[in-house]
Amino acid sequence: MSEGAPLLAVRGLELVYGAGPDAFRLSIPSxxxxxxxxxxxxxxNGAGKTTLLRAMAGLLEPRAGQVVRGADxxxxxxxxxxxxFRGSVAYNVELPLWARGLSGSRRSERAHASLQAFGIAHxxxxxxxxxxxxxxxxxxxxxxxxxxxxxxxxDEPFDDLDAAGRESLSLDLRRVVDEQGVAVAMVTHDLRQxxxxxxxxxxxxxxxxxxxxSRDEILREPADPAxxxxxxxxxxxxxVVRSGGAAGLTRVRLEGGPEIACTARAALEAPxxxxxxxxxxxxxxxxxxxxxxxxxxxxxxxxxxxxLANALLDWDGVELRTHLVAGRGLGHxxxxxxxxxxxxxxxxxxxxxxx
Amino acid sequence: xxxxxxxxxxEVALRTxxxxxxALIIALVLGLxxxxxxxxxxxxxxSLLVAIANTGMGLPPVVVGLGVFLLLARSGPxxxxxxxxxxxxxxxxxxxxxxxxxxxxxxxxVGALPADFHLQVRALGLRGSRALWVLLREIRMGxxxxxxxxxxxxxxxxxxxxxxxxxxxxQTRVLTTGVMMYVQMGRYEDAIALAAILMGLTFVxxxxxxxxxxxxxx
Numbered sequence: 001m002s003e004g005a006p007l008l009a010v011r012g013l014e015l016v017y018g019a020g021p022d023a024f025r026l027s028i029p030s031x032x033x034x035x036x037x038x039x040x041x042x043x044x045n046g047a048g049k050t051t052l053l054r055a056m057a058g059l060l061e062p063r064a065g066q067v068v069r070g071a072d073x074x075x076x077x078x079x080x081x082x083x084x085f086r087g088s089v090a091y092n093v094e095l096p097l098w099a100r101g102l103s104g105s106r107r108s109e110r111a112h113a114s115l116q117a118f119g120i121a122h123x124x125x126x127x128x129x130x131x132x133x134x135x136x137x138x139x140x141x142x143x144x145x146x147x148x149x150x151x152x153x154x155d156e157p158f159d160d161l162d163a164a165g166r167e168s169l170s171l172d173l174r175r176v177v178d179e180q181g182v183a184v185a186m187v188t189h190d191l192r193q194x195x196x197x198x199x200x201x202x203x204x205x206x207x208x209x210x211x212x213x214s215r216d217e218i219l220r221e222p223a224d225p226a227x228x229x230x231x232x233x234x235x236x237x238x239x240v241v242r243s244g245g246a247a248g249l250t251r252v253r254l255e256g257g258p259e260i261a262c263t264a265r266a267a268l269e270a271p272x273x274x275x276x277x278x279x280x281x282x283x284x285x286x287x288x289x290x291x292x293x294x295x296x297x298x299x300x301x302x303x304x305x306x307x308l309a310n311a312l313l314d315w316d317g318v319e320l321r322t323h324l325v326a327g328r329g330l331g332h333x334x335x336x337x338x339x340x341x342x343x344x345x346x347x348x349x350x351x352x353x354x355x
Numbered sequence: 356x357x358x359x360x361x362x363x364x365x366e367v368a369l370r371t372x373x374x375x376x377x378a379l380i381i382a383l384v385l386g387l388x389x390x391x392x393x394x395x396x397x398x399x400x401x402s403l404l405v406a407i408a409n410t411g412m413g414l415p416p417v418v419v420g421l422g423v424f425l426l427l428a429r430s431g432p433x434x435x436x437x438x439x440x441x442x443x444x445x446x447x448x449x450x451x452x453x454x455x456x457x458x459x460x461x462x463x464x465v466g467a468l469p470a471d472f473h474l475q476v477r478a479l480g481l482r483g484s485r486a487l488w489v490l491l492r493e494i495r496m497g498x499x500x501x502x503x504x505x506x507x508x509x510x511x512x513x514x515x516x517x518x519x520x521x522x523x524x525x526q527t528r529v530l531t532t533g534v535m536m537y538v539q540m541g542r543y544e545d546a547i548a549l550a551a552i553l554m555g556l557t558f559v560x561x562x563x564x565x566x567x568x569x570x571x572x573x
Contacts, residue, residue: 057478079471086493096481099485
């Protein structure tokens, strides 16, 4: 289904807000959304995510470039703070159908089906301005789906929901998206939400597309330290390639001392950023003075939220972060000052160019 | 109260309603688009226009009357239209009084909508008259307030309509000018009777509008 013309394509898009040195510029060379794809646009606040989404919906006039929509393709956009009109929930959901000139009976029929899909059919006659945060999100999604769009654009759809509401709503959304085969583009600053819904992720930083790739690519091989920060690769260390090239492992000397081996290739003496995801830093309790491949480290800080324990390690002068399952094994017993044995698989070490 | 001219009073009350009703409708037709436009758009000079509208909301009716009188008087620039001392002249004066009230309250109501209201309306596929209908429906409380304030203002106003209408019996006498005249003539009972009718009219009209506003708030 991914073949053929894209449902929505962004080509050479340029948008500028404001003037002078404070002007914000959004620049997207190319971005495509095909049938049944789920794309997440990930980035911090102010990266231009909302602007991009609104441009994709055809609501903003770009300075250059264009947003190409397939013929007869219906695009629905759910705003970060969805507008609730005075009136019943049903009235709110029927509005897009009224806009398209549907008759009253067909409107109420389809609104009912859409409300049912999001589990709020029982609220149809309620005054929409009295809904809770979670119910409001469901109303907005039901209103977006009521026109049976080909493309659904979501701006932080789970913002300001509690964990339980987020979970149940994302399950419902996933189900309806699969049932209707709609292509989705979701904007979020939350990596976990992006991973839950999307098969492709675009990382947006300061108005430019820093990287576009599959979930795995983005998680394992961020393009630069800034992307690494956004996708949770919290260990990014400067180093220089000491050996490499042909066969065998590349060895990188980290600034501060220790060496690390990796399967990735890089030119000799090249300055690089070494990236390691915290969950790929494996620890074992250290007893005595036995040798290990990477050596020993000392726990300098440990912080647990009850689910994950984040440990900060000092590895021969290099600071490393790692995650442990809280309350189990090392995650239960480890404390500040403890020595640990460290191992990082060479295939889990990612190299990024450093200039 | 013997020999009180009930027929004439009825006619005066009807004329009051006709003049104020026409003025209100014209002020709405001329004021709503301006209020919506000023409430929506951001452009250089907008704050000056808003300030003018707000000043207009406090315009003394006597000053309006004088201005319209000078404009419509036989020797004035619009003298050839022969409108002075006609009900039409009174409507003109009342439109000038009501228009800033409609504009000011409408733009405040539109301005109170969320900043991305119009973008969201457009994103739902609403365009043109449908988008306008949804907007009017959202600001209907503000619109009702504008109508109540404007109607109350022109129903009770006396200076401007006297000046441009002349309080001519059978032609331009309305309830307020009638009250004034009877007081000047020392016919206090007749003045009180007209005042009571005026009060009743104001109460019924603005009261029923308020009732609509309150029940719709649910």
